[in-house]
Amino acid sequence: MKRTFEISPWHVKTTKWAPEDKLLQESMTALANENLGMRGFFEEGYSKTTLQGVYLGGVWFPDKTRVGWWKNGYPKYFGKMINAVNFMKLTLKVNGEQVDLAKQTPHDFCLDLDMKRGLLTRTVTVTVGGAEVTLKFERFVSAAQKELVCQRLTVQSPSDQEIELAVDSQIDADVYNQDANYDEQFWKVLAKEASGSHALLVSQTKANDFGTPQFMVAMQTSAKTDLNHVGDLAEEKQVTNQFAGTLAPGDSVVLEKRTVVTTSRDYEDQASLVAAAADVSAQIDQESFADLLAAHEAEWAKRWSKSDVVIEGDDEAQQGIRFNLFQLFSTYYGNDSRLNISPKGFTGEKYGGATYWDTEAYCLPVYLGVADPQVAKNLLYYRYRQLPGAYVNAKEQGLKGALFPMVTFNGIECHNEWEITFEEIHRNGDIAYAIYNYTRYTGDTSYVLHEGAKVLVEIARFWADRVHYSQRQNKYMLHGVTGPNEYDNNVNNDWYTNLLCKWSLQYTLEILDQVDQEVLKDLAVTEDERRLFQAIADNMYLPEDAERGIFPENDAFLDKDLTPVAQIPSEQLPLNQHWSWDKILRSPYVKQGDVIQGIWDFIDDFTPEQKRKNFDFYEQFTVHESSLSPSVYSIVAADLGDQEKAVELYQRSARLDLDNYNNDTDDGLHITSMTGAWLDIVQGFAGMRIRNGRLHYAPFLPKNWTAYQFNQVFRGRTIQVRVDQAGTHLQLVKGQPLEVEVGQQVIELK
């Protein structure tokens, strides 16, 4: 655990120079606009430990799958988001000495991420070239213009000294991925130009053996400054516009650098790619940094107005929730249905930047509540568009229908652990559930009755082929699966997976009864298929233990050595850093809610006794070593009225990255886990449910809070929910009147 920033409601800020926390800080000051983003690495360079990462959404590379021994069904490649050409680069020299804070220790330092405005500012006073200068670096990744990144550098000379200042505005293609197999570079420079205050670099990902597309990227920079333009360089892998000048004592000078990035995701060839970048560049040429910033801030203001969460009496939690929403919205805001949310967003390379089931299970419910329905709907369309890949994945397993991937860029499975890739198939159920969740929340049936029906039917076909019939027990079973709890692998009859299988077959049959004739014809579901879906749904095996009144996580769980977590010596935690994998697998310890995940999904369909018994049983074995885990338990605890437990669990991931809770934020933020805090506040503390198309709340106020307040988007309305010591106060901020429930009471909001 480590807190490197001060507590503040809208800022993530520090005034301490702490090089030992450099990587942490870079992760936490990452910026993005869904289309592109970067870690908070220094534009002027840093010769000690740093992770320079610039990432372009949807621009990835297929790396040959590495496994010890091949198994039929493994994917051929692992897609990874690659470190893009670094257009942020600004090399500074004062009196001939290059600015490098690894060599020159700042006297004053301030790093400030303003979450309200989406602006990162760094101010440094440092002695370089024998002069004490003050440097201010501002940057934002425009939420108003997807191609645009703006930087503003201000240099102030000492009050008693003039300085010679040289600033190079650069685009540097000499980049590597941290995890490159063989130190190879992924980018090839196709074209480059530097002249006057403009530079252009066009690059392309190298060819690959897998037939996946290469990406071409054009980066056009323009610099605006009063410094003299003294030259240009177009080297093998870098273009530079050189500026220089003399600053009188106490004077300051500004250099604005704006970068426009276009990619072949949107343009067919190099000519149109470059022309588009030039167009955008020309359009904004007359606008100042302040103008562009204002447009960007206006977008953020809209987002915050729609979905801000206010917490009173707990500044740490306030900062935490805002940081979560800020980074989440930076990563994804539904503007491009070809894109999705990856575990580290634009903040690091780990997990390759691909899409996981986290999207459906954890992100979708958040976007439903904080943004317009189209944002969540685009997440559903994403999977529909990737059906072709899902067919391929299923075929690789020798199975029918659609098997959505565990990890993907383009719909083809990327992950290479058989116990996950082939077996962690609950993801198909989560994707089906997300369709239901969206429809239930929005009341919009247009997706489920068209594209959604197709997705459901193909998932059903997969289930029907994947189950087997156990003659011994006269039930359909799913053997050889891994549930959300990845600390037990290749198990038989994971309760959660079987539940989702059964449920999604039933849901699919219901939808088949509702679609119109034309859709039905296209789906071409035969009578035999319908009968089989029904037979499986009616006769699906679900483990139960009458004695304990619980659902066993899988068939063998209750034969394990059932020693509670509390009895493990604390120095052995977390298990993943101290225990062998063999020991972990045989243990009863739960990495992430499995049965509890199922209870959360269908929280109104279990009795309080069922929920209580399962919660108590599993909580004693749960180590929450996935950052997605505590939030779900928190919601169930809240549902059971266990307020203290709900708050305690909420706190385990509310400030996961801000406090470096898992000791791994160096690599990047836990973007998809950031959904947890919002879900806990809204579904947990405020008890938000949808029942029969109606919003329901059952709020409590956490003991150490004096109030909390959030806006919720629901069926064309924006509802403000405030819970304070006086009680619950609802307000219709926008939209038509609406009936909601609070506890037992029905309230009309106008």
Next chain:
Amino acid sequence: MKRTFEISPWHVKTTKWAPEDKLLQESMTALANENLGMRGFFEEGYSKTTLQGVYLGGVWFPDKTRVGWWKNGYPKYFGKMINAVNFMKLTLKVNGEQVDLAKQTPHDFCLDLDMKRGLLTRTVTVTVGGAEVTLKFERFVSAAQKELVCQRLTVQSPSDQEIELAVDSQIDADVYNQDANYDEQFWKVLAKEASGSHALLVSQTKANDFGTPQFMVAMQTSAKTDLNHVGDLAEEKQVTNQFAGTLAPGDSVVLEKRTVVTTSRDYEDQASLVAAAADVSAQIDQESFADLLAAHEAEWAKRWSKSDVVIEGDDEAQQGIRFNLFQLFSTYYGNDSRLNISPKGFTGEKYGGATYWDTEAYCLPVYLGVADPQVAKNLLYYRYRQLPGAYVNAKEQGLKGALFPMVTFNGIECHNEWEITFEEIHRNGDIAYAIYNYTRYTGDTSYVLHEGAKVLVEIARFWADRVHYSQRQNKYMLHGVTGPNEYDNNVNNDWYTNLLCKWSLQYTLEILDQVDQEVLKDLAVTEDERRLFQAIADNMYLPEDAERGIFPENDAFLDKDLTPVAQIPSEQLPLNQHWSWDKILRSPYVKQGDVIQGIWDFIDDFTPEQKRKNFDFYEQFTVHESSLSPSVYSIVAADLGDQEKAVELYQRSARLDLDNYNNDTDDGLHITSMTGAWLDIVQGFAGMRIRNGRLHYAPFLPKNWTAYQFNQVFRGRTIQVRVDQAGTHLQLVKGQPLEVEVGQQVIELK
């Protein structure tokens, strides 16, 4: 399936030039003497598909472990036997054109492996340089002198033409492994010399990051010939002695090349290494090829006299069993207790050339029967010597005692699949069982009461820490294991593993009651430990199914979809080439005997009904996709009196490589599987058992054989067993009188 050689009792021979079978033939004409060996690649080179492989026993390299995702417990490196410097090389030119059968198609061709003498001869008539020459290449790897390899080249000019002949005798260090990760080379040349008829090349394996030893190898060649010595070359990676001459029409000339190889396994430094090679070279200098061959043949004669198997009425089977024994003895004959038997011996790179549990389970019983006890005893000492590595392996899993490795060179685990490495722990039981098997067979308790007791105790300590207590069933269990049937992974309570666990704990306790005080003191087994071993042995969970009267392979087996193999469309077999891994794992199909392995191990301890029911139940699901599988079922079938079935199963692997049964002999032979045919004949057809220290036979004659006969080594005797249409005839070939049983009868052999 493919038969590339003619049927012959003592030869593996073909007169057809078949380049499409080149790799197959290279595998099958491999030679070795335990210490070193090579595939039958052509000494003169071959510019099309060939696998040049020269291997030195015990000389290996640690390659960084490659896995998709790391798991705690994985080994850091994968040991591999590396392709050694090629000392076999003889480059020939006729009238200036290099001999290369990929370019010049032979008019006549004969490839002949003489198994009786251990000699490989290849005769080729081919037009090269405009002349039709006849070339004869002979080679043997001396069974009399471990460092020595001899080659003899005879060149005959056409009857009507003189030819210019040039022969280069070379040592070539420019070698790669077929499976090198990055095309890197493992050898660094330290020294080289070529002068007169001698050449020397000293090489060393490159440094590694793992602290395992580098190996230094000296290769000294001498050439004897009437050709003129015309020069020497010492290039960066190759040394050459050049010979040339003119052959009159019809004349022939001979060049003998002998190579002496010493390694740092036996010598401490470069100087002594080179001196030793020079010494051996000098010692044999005055001996002719014929002398050296005679000494080598004499060794083979001894082996055959001790252990030949004669089959009458079935020439294919006769050739098969001799080929098996020939390759087995070439691979291992107990002369170096630091060495062991690897799945491909000296015939290919696959599986890295390391030691597997195959040694204890399949090879040891063969060596017990065909060689002096010291040979098998050395295999036991090998594991005792590797106890330090076994402690490390156990610690990696967070467990006590000794965990012998699945794959190893030096005792440290090498294999990198968690479901095998961490979980396929029956190997510990097989190693304990081998100690018992040796002791029971030989009557020699010196090992088990000293080093063996130590091994048993440490294995027991592992079991005791690895089991867990299931409160639900009040039994000790082993969860998360993989049995010999690797088509089911990470299962709970594999019957075979649990059986071996229980048995070896009991055996260990019995041994503890027999060791002397000093040994007991060293073993330092506490009272608590003894009690725990006893408790586990008394209370070990063993799956059973009363209804079917069988032992379920594991806890979930009977819930599978129990469709027999016979119902799988034949084009889907073998499963490993047609089915996804997921489908295979969930299926009931048995790759290799699991329950049947246990029944074989303790064949006299189960009732005929138990054996019959289990055999019938599992046979219907067994695909035998491991070449080790059919032989074991054959023995059990024979035990049950099902002669036809026993013979059918025997035939599935008796000629596995000779007929390329599995379509993969290109990569190398299946050395450890070669034990199967001998075990089937002796334990199966002849029903050989040891009961209360007495040899017992219950022979039958396979329907299509007129007789079979084998020699068996037993407690200082050599017994000849002949079974023909007249009956069973035993003869004491050597040693003191002995009582044996044949069927119900007790016979005294004198």
